[in-house]
Amino acid sequence: MTVKLYAFTCGTVTGEFAHLMEGGEGDITVPIPVFLIEHPRGRALFDAGLHPDCQHDPAGRLGPRLSGLFRIGFKPGEEVSARLEAIDRDPARIDLVINSHFHFDHVGGNALIPNATMLVQRREWEAGMDPDTATKRGFNPRDFDLGHKLRLVDGEHDVFGDGSVVCLPTHGHTPGHQSLRLRLNSGEIVLAADACYFCRTLRERRLPRYVPDREAMLASLDRLETLEKSGARIYFGHDPEFWRSVPQAPAAIA
Numbered sequence: 030m031t032v033k034l035y036a037f038t039c040g041t042v043t044g045e046f047a048h049l050m051e052g053g054e055g056d057i058t059v060p061i062p063v064f065l066i067e068h069p070r071g072r073a074l075f076d077a078g079l080h081p082d083c084q085h086d087p088a089g090r091l092g093p094r095l096s097g098l099f100r101i102g103f104k105p106g107e108e109v110s111a112r113l114e115a116i117d118r119d120p121a122r123i124d125l126v127i128n129s130h131f132h133f134d135h136v137g138g139n140a141l142i143p144n145a146t147m148l149v150q151r152r153e154w155e156a157g158m159d160p161d162t163a164t165k166r167g168f169n170p171r172d173f174d175l176g177h178k179l180r181l182v183d184g185e186h187d188v189f190g191d192g193s194v195v196c197l198p199t200h201g202h203t204p205g206h207q208s209l210r211l212r213l214n215s216g217e218i219v220l221a222a223d224a225c226y227f228c229r230t231l232r233e234r235r236l237p238r239y240v241p242d243r244e245a246m247l248a249s250l251d252r253l254e255t256l257e258k259s260g261a262r263i264y265f266g267h268d269p270e271f272w273r274s275v276p277q278a279p280a281a282i283a
């Protein structure tokens with residue numbers, strides 16, 4: 030069974046480093062990754078990046094709080110649909126969008142993937158559909174409540190039924206955050222997403238400034254560390270230094 034993985038950078042976000050990692054100094058610009066997974070039984074994205082409106086009116090799209098915290102670097106041609114078209118993949122023929130969670134830099138691009146089924150943890154969906162929780166967690170239903178078919182899962186979930194692509198619950202950053210474990214010919218990879226922004230988040234347990242559930246996040250980091258010790262390569266969610274070592278599409282990671 031051959032699974033292919035491609036990585037794209039769909040813009041950047043700049044903000045205060047200490048907001049994203051305890052002890053960080055100054056500002057940091059981080060990549061917004063999107064992954065394409067090609068499996069014989071279907072084509073999936075893991076996360077979808079920013080909404081295209083962020084290219085011309087980030088404040089209008091994100092609102093005053095988020096646009097006060099982050100400066101968006103996002104040009105036409107960097108949105109997920111353009112990235113796919115650049116390697117001859119039709120955004121209308123993506124079968125699944127697996128969202129790690131409902132923050133704007135992960136789910137905004139769902140709007141550009143019209144025919145996919147959205148696969149998320151049930152807990153995340155329920156948090157997103159509850160107006161109070163959504164506001165508290167910084168979720169905007171306009172990003173994800175778009176009428177996509179839904180596949181809501183509880184905990185670990187084998188996406189294609191053969192163990193090659195598995196959702197791993199890594200809650201804490203948000204109520205239903207999930208990471209993705211991939212078995213490629215070259216070995217095992219875990220796309221951590223925002224369960225682990227940086228390499229140092231894992232090595233030094235330096236958490237972001239605001240963590241809704243600290244204990245759950247620490248337990249998720251323990252889980253990632255265990256996977257790493259068993260041979261998986263962890264892909265950190267927003268680590269610019271790490272990201273420089275990742276082959277970008279059109280090259281496949283494996």
Ligand SMILES: [Zn+2]
Pocket residue numbers: 132134135223266267
């Ligand atoms: Zn993020």
